[in-house]
Amino acid sequence: MAYCTADEVKTYTGITKEDLGFSTDTDLDNFISTLISQAEEIINDYCGRDFNLHENVVEKHDAEAENYEYSDAFPRSKVAYLIFPKHYPIVSVSSLKIDDQTVDTDDYKVYDSYIKSKTIPKEKWQNIELTYSYGYSSVPQSVKTVCIRLVAKMLNKAIQIRGGRGAESLSVGDFSVKYNYSEGLDPELQAMLNKYKKVGLVIS
DSSP, rough: OOSSHHHHHHHHOOOOOOTTTTTHHHHHHHHHHHHHHHHHHHHHHHHSSSSEEEEEEEEEEOOOOGGGGESOOOOOOOOEEEEEOOOOSSSEEEEEEEEEOOOOOGEEEEEOOOOSSSSSOOOOTOEEEEEEEEEEESSSSHHHHHHHHHHHHHHHHHHHHHHHHHHHHHOHHHHHHOOOSSSSSOHHHHHHGGGGGOOOOOOO
16 A cells, blocks of 8 residues: 555645646656655665555464573473564464464464464474464554655655756656655654664563
């Protein structure tokens, strides 16, 4: 899903087809949609993730020594195992298999970035199979706002390019050649995205 729409960008900027020399609103909308895709890439690169919903993803994991939890009363007794999927936030878990056995839903708890299982796996390779969904069913408002504001910057730059050379119109292809968005995200926009950056996991 797109992080914002052409209509949202036009409402924010007040830009019209005449500002860029397009003959129809459809041409303007197509141009803005291309810029939205560019803005999404900038946001994804900065955050280290996208903001789509990914459903029924299957992953295989090794059971590793550092992921076991031990009893406080009996330090050698394993009481749980922590599974860290490659992606988060976790939306749901469809299936969890440990040592080729399906784990009952009552035997594990799903957190934002990991799963705690009371079924203890043997320490071996690829003996945990997880089917889960992760991501966002709707784009977070902060991400939408950043996307709109990035596209607004791009549009302003496009208007400057057109005005500077006295061109009658500006095409998507021409803009992609002439305009390299090297400024990236300014500190204010970075601050809006920082809480979504993919970082090391914290167990709560």
